Amino acid sequence: MVYGVSAIRLSCVPSVYRFSQSSFNGARRSSSFSLLLKKDQFSRKIFAQKSSYDSDSSSLTVTASEKVLAPGGQGDGSSSLTGQLESPSTISDDPQVTHDVDGNEMEDDEKVEVEEQESVPSALANNDEEACNEEPSVPLHMKVSTEKSEAKPRSIPPPGAGQKIYEIDPTLLGFREHLDYRYAQYKRMREAIDKYEGGLEVFSRGYEKLGFTRSETGITYREWAPGAKSAALIGDFNNWNPNADIMSQNEFGVWEIFLPNNADGSPPIPHGSRVKIHMETPSGIKDSIPAWIKFSVQAPGEIPYSGIYYDPQEEEKYVFKHPQPKRPKSLRIYESHVGMSSTEPIINTYANFRDDVLPRIKRLGYNAVQIMAIQEHSYYASFGYHVTNFFAPSSRFGTPDDLKSLIDRAHELGLLVLMDIVHSHASNNVLDGLNMFDGTDGHYFHLGSRGHHWMWDSRLFNYESWEVLRFLLSNARWWLEEYKFDGFRFDGVTSMMYTHHGLEVAFTGNYNEYFGFATDVDAVVYLMLVNDMIHGLYPEAVTIGEDVSGMPTFCLPVQDGGVGFDYRLQMAIADKWIEILKCVVIHF
Template sequence: MTDPTSLSTEILAILEARHGDPFGFLGRQPQEGGGAIVRTLQPRAHGVTVVARDGSGSWPMKRVHHHGFFTVDLPAEAVDVAYDLELATFNGQAVRQADPYSFGPLLGEQDLYYFCEGTHQRLWDCLGARIRTVEGVAGVQFAVWAPNAQRVSVIGDFNDWDGRINPMRLRIEGGVWEIFLPGIKELTHYKFEVLSAEGYVQVKSDPFAFFGQHGIQTASLVFDLERYTWSDQEWMQKRAAYDLYHKPMSVYEVHLGSWKRVPEDGNRSKSYLELADDLIPYVKSMNFTHIELMPVAEHPFDGSWGYQITGYFAPTSRFGNPDEFRQFVDRCHQAGIGVILDWVPGHFPKDAHGLAKFDGTALYEHADPRQGEHQDWGTLIFNYGRAEVKNFLVANALFWLEQYHIDGLRVDAVASMLYLDYSRKPWAWVPNKYGGRENLEAIDFMRDLNRICYERHPGSTIIAEESTAWPGVSRPTDAGGLGYGFKWNMGWMNDSLHYIQEDPIHRKYHHGEATFSMLYAYDENFILVISHDEVVHGKGSMINKMPGDRWQKFANLRMFYGWMWAHPGKKLVFMGCEFGQWQEWSHERSLDWHLFLGEEHASMQKLVAEMNRLYTTRPALYAQDHDGSGFQWLDASDGENSIFAFMRMAPGGDRVYCVINATPVPRKGYRVGVSEAGEYLELLNTDAPGYAGSGMTNPLPMPAGATAWQGQPMSIVIDLPPLGVVWLGK
């Protein structure tokens, strides 16, 4: 017999939710001399009966504590019988359920080993909340990593959020707590209640939840990811063999919550399904090849734009459920549009329900704030040197690529991960083991991330938002690079925007800023970007960056885009930039679609659509974006007239000639060197009447003459419009 004093002590530990081994005390436990005892805590029941699942017997339990602790001694013949608990609840219901403490360990030793090693590539199959059947019983398996906790319980709708009722089993070999709860259904709300080593209780959302609430309410929701049937097989098959480096890539960056709202319904954001109906046809009509979504992973604060994530495995419930987001991606693919997702492994917020101090210790982050905190952003930095943390991030990237068929990840704030002294005072950082400022652990993480993602998902891409001169960001890891597929070209963006904002009369003094990017254009696989960061925080919208009167502003912006689309590198523009929105972007309101009452905005939109069409159909404009043999200056030195001209080339002979006139002075009879005989056509003129320009165009075919010019054996003569760009081709 168990000593009554000991029994009372252990019951008290259960009632106070501080028992160190609930699976060693609750459920069915063998007794000395044969037989067994069943113990359960059921505060909502006034009576409990143990019922053999095969009908061989039933045994009423005795209430041994007024808070609802029940026990019963089973005879020897019932020691191995599968059983349920039949509860007589205070509201008059009879509830029959399997005993969570009758099930053995759930996670395999191999899963725990690979997790601790940092190499488990399908970690979402193990941790979190998984709907499954165990020993013929349907329910949900919960598992969470909290190695330094004294106790972890699942709390939710099903147990009145009472942390005493479902304490979990600690798998000490992996620091993972687990439990199988029979009868739990999809969309059940839950969290983890964690008793820290210091003895204080905190309530955490599930880091691996597939679905969750946002804002003030932060519960995780059980969700079945096995139900959705994809219809994008053709896209996925083609993607696996797609050579993105030598194909067109024109990206429309979108903040889903503010692209187009519904003013007649409280100015709410559109849902994933409404966006599929509206955004996808729009992007298709504009001839973009990809959509890039600002972060959709669950985040509590709208004002973070999604960059302060608490639910890394859950698309935000603001716009619908996970399967509805899948349908959005699916329909993008069926329309021939790739989907890139902003991904944020550089930092996470301090929200009490999130990853911060998850088990009472600095688990996901560094304990030292000089390593573990971004002072400027008020966020925490992942501990990339910890195997389990690195595994969490790599598995999360793979999760989006696999479970949501995402075509690429744009990795946010890479510079903040590369440098230990990023945005820090000289005394506020810790050097690496060699005394340097490089974050060696983050570098290893990124290299492993890129290598694994490309191995597992050929045809996908990982893009670095990296703003420094770090070498080899988009070079292969085996060549000493970081292994990213592409890098945002922040240098081009800064120089070209500075140039274009100058009054045209002063541009001749800044001509080098317009041409400087070609000195490093092939150092990386670049994407030219005009992103959300360029149209917020007082920087002004793109149209408002332009000098001059209203006509000149639109002409300058058309010229800038014509130059950008012809320049080597893939393209990205933020929503609203394509039609010249006047206001800065705000996440709280819709884009200014009403501007289409004005001709200039519709014409700007028409120009971008036509540039995308030409860009995707003329190999010269994309096939050698990352190869110097695809570009040749015709004239880079005419700073006095603020004119520059170049040729883009592709294997197979396609040529496109681009001439930019960055002043409002028309240049009639401008001679352009060409490489071949034949008749040339004006492919694009940003000053055309259809784009609200002045109409200075070259409508007729232009035969190449024998006059050598600009280093070419032949030439043609064109009229070069004011503040305009002309593309020419055979």
């Protein structure tokens, strides 16, 4: 596997959860304001640009200012999401762009063969009452319909024996107690998910129930916020009236409301309009962006971001035209950041990256592009690693459909698109992100100091939490399913796997450093689950874990007792090369 960085190529539960019927207040009234609508244009046609990446413009219109705020605005040369986004003519006609580079493939020393096992179809969740009586210790369960998956059934192989790692590396036998305990915890979680959620395939589709879901009769909104004392859905659609659409809470801390369609059959919340959840919490009144929001923007003149109800009409949704490329024998990865990819002093766009940068990456001989900073992040200087909205692509670079057209174009060129996904930590931003979402410190994260990364100034997930597992597993699947990403580079995995986060620790290769009390077994089990889900449902997908510790079993199949990654990205090697190159004195 080869990485290209700045022109350098480097080797490289369950009690059972039932949704309650929500309340609906007839006092709600629609507002004529929509963040993405012109003032007098109240049709559902929000984004009038072509779905194809061949379109030469991409416009977003906003009431009053008629633009969406981009960092720095026009004054500093930053690009905006609004107006006409100039898309230079593509250079796909260049014979160099589409030439076959398979002949240049390098030997893949890190390839791991995964033994196929018979799959077991997911069962429906057990009876609610029985599950409540049997094991009340796990906080939450959600019964998700499997109707959508019937046309394309998928299943995940059951856990294996987890013993093959000892054949591969007999040294591990001295740490068998720890490794067998780790695998037992993984199997226990898989069995619980199978029993109470209908399987990992269903469990990883939380976005079909939580957040905003559309039906023929209206819109349902659900949010897990057990610490909130009251909740209401607010936004442009009801003039931000906290008394208009009061939500009801079930016994598992999930707030819910159903909004019926308008009398003319139109959706109760217009596509492109701003939304938030208004909550009375132990920390006071709080307006939060929905945790499962699919798009968010920073409105003109405002500092906090706003959630956007993103649901274009079917004829306006981007339709993928090209199949995903087959996984190559050897990966040559070009690492990139969309916003920083322009030769001009601007924040670049998905459209420009699609038209200008992708053909160049193809000409250089790469067969995969890894894109940083996809998940929405309020703090641009974090390079995308302080995520605030996990299901939303960054609005600085364009719309969700713009990102889809970028990925589709990459697939046409034969390039895999890997997402730099951040599940190791989250932004400590209280206004825009998950931190103190329901007014409590331990909602998505560990309590106290364990829930704070002292060096990164960010929050750390509680991987033992049932709902955190649902959130993160569903998040990984969302990007694969909705945007057709071909895999992930998981950021900061070393920080996840150890309670010391790999800080101020010198890993020498002594196995005692990997298997002991400093290992966060819950986090490792999550990594095993997410690799299980990805490789089971998307066999061609690639998973890369950023680990500088050298954790043994990291790239061995989960069924054999490993963590399940396809590749390890040893960033310390890349950092060392950069350090050496900076110190080299060239004499002419």
